[in-house]
Amino acid sequence: MPDDASAAERRARFEALAPELVEPLRRFLVRRTDQATTDDVLAETLLVCWRRLDDVPADAALPWAYGVARNCLANAQRGARRQERLAVKVAVVDPPADHVPGPDDGDVDGRLEEALSRLTETEAELVRLWAWEQLTPAEIATVLDITPNAVSIRLHRAREKLRGLLRKNDAASGHEETREGRAP
Amino acid sequence: MTDDELQQWLQARDPASSLPPADPTWVARLLEDTMSADLETHHTETRESGTRNRSPLTWLVAAAAVLVAGLGVFSLVTDDPEYPNVPAAGDSPSVSSPPTVTELAAAPPTSAKCMVPNAEILSQAGIAFSGTVQEVADDVVVLAPDRFYTGEPTALVEVRSDPAMLQALIGAVEFKEGQRYLVSATDGRVTVCGFSGPYAEDLAALYTAAFPG
Structure with missing residues (x-):
């Protein structure tokens, strides 16, 4: 003691x-x-x-x-x-x-929710830690207990995947949802 | 979309962007509560001297080494009976007069063999009561006691635990809502192995024998 x-x-x-x-x-x-x-x-x-x-x-x-x-x-x-x-x-x-995203969320149209749900849990976490907590790969590595190198590679892939999903989502939603007038 | 643009797009949808800063008083209290948990060695007090600012309930709870810790720290807390992981009831002026509650912990699952229940062993229990289960939830069983054989009587008794452990206890004692039980606890942990169980005449007789008067 x-x-x-x-x-x-x-x-x-x-x-x-x-x-x-x-x-x-x-x-x-x-x-x-x-x-x-x-x-x-x-x-x-x-x-x-x-x-x-x-x-x-x-x-x-x-x-x-x-x-x-x-x-x-x-x-x-x-x-x-x-x-x-x-x-x-x-x-x-x-x-x-x-x-369920509500009106108070920044994700008003649910596009982010939808896209993140199509990433793996690790990919989504990498994206969140990068965009929201604004951590460096070395810091993300500490959070997730993986190497900074692995973070860099996986984060790069996760961003690519997210971009692809958002593009696809935009294309698909163009004729069935009200556009918010927000440039992607 | 470049990385920067993607980051900006994501930040525009940050669920925490509209979050107001925490109330400094709340933060101060949170930190104080944190520091008073478990490692409160500089405030080491004997059970006698430490009671001056505390309600009898807190004393009872302290003596029983109760935990209301987060799920993950269950074993850490229960390892040391000297540290009640509850804020002193006298410390929170916002809580006016809630019903008195005795909080107990579920006994950890055991593979040890049980001895035959007897009054001599039972008489060492710090708390023994009969009561009816009001609620069975994930991490707590709430009982309304109708008789205290020993221990400070309270309006309610809550048996708290890590959900997995509570399930193990439920498995041993089979708490069901609306049924009456005889429950005893040693060092704040509910005894199993036949010392606690559904109300039955022979078990009640054992309780009466262990706690005459």
Whole structure:
């Protein structure tokens, strides 16, 4: 059991680190799940950061924390799916895949939702981490625990695939949906 | 579409773009709650001295080493009975007077053999009560106690756990909504192996023998 001095030091380190993590983590989670799950997983992610403070890399704390949040979210979603299977009286938290875009979303026409759903989960995550969290390949590598080289190659392919899907989608929707007047 | 254009197109659809910043008070509280969990070694308190700001319920909960931790940290928390992973009830002024709740953890699945239930072993339980199951959910079973043989009486008892563990416990005890059970817990964990189960005369007699008066 650490003494008071080391406990205070640990607290100080966490207090210096955590406020920088909270907002990006919140946004990370809001992009991937509903509000209630965001709050739960955020709390759990911070708890892991607190407990594993000594493992947090000084030069890549945020990507590391994103990786933790990603795992915590996956756990929560596994729990949610198990809950559905249990078929007991319970309010089920929808996994984000079932998320229906609403008017508040940037994805007003659902084109992004549709396109991302046609990527593999890893491809979609690479695209999100690149476009929304705006991480470098090296940082994405930390989140996903793969090599930066692999990130570069897979991200390149994922973007190509996404572009292709959006083109195809635009062509297909041209005669059956109201165009939003937005240049792709 | 170039990479830059694609990135801009995606950013225009960022679900977090309209998210207002979190309330600083909320963030401060969140961080404080985080730091008070589990590693609260600098606030190490004896059970006697630590009770001054806490309700009897919290004391009970603390003594029972209860967890309301996130699913993934179940084992971490339960490894150390010194750290109740609940915020002190006295710490949250926003909660006025909710029904008193005893929170218990499901016993981890065990492959050990069970001993024959007897009153001597049962009498070591910190909590023993009879009650009716109100709700069976994914990670919690809620019981409405009608009699406490031992332990601080509360309006409700919640048995919480990782869903997988709770299923294991449900498997052992078969909690069903509306049915009455005899439940005992040692160190905040529900006892299985015949010490907790559906209400039955012989089990009730064992409880009475273990907790006379």
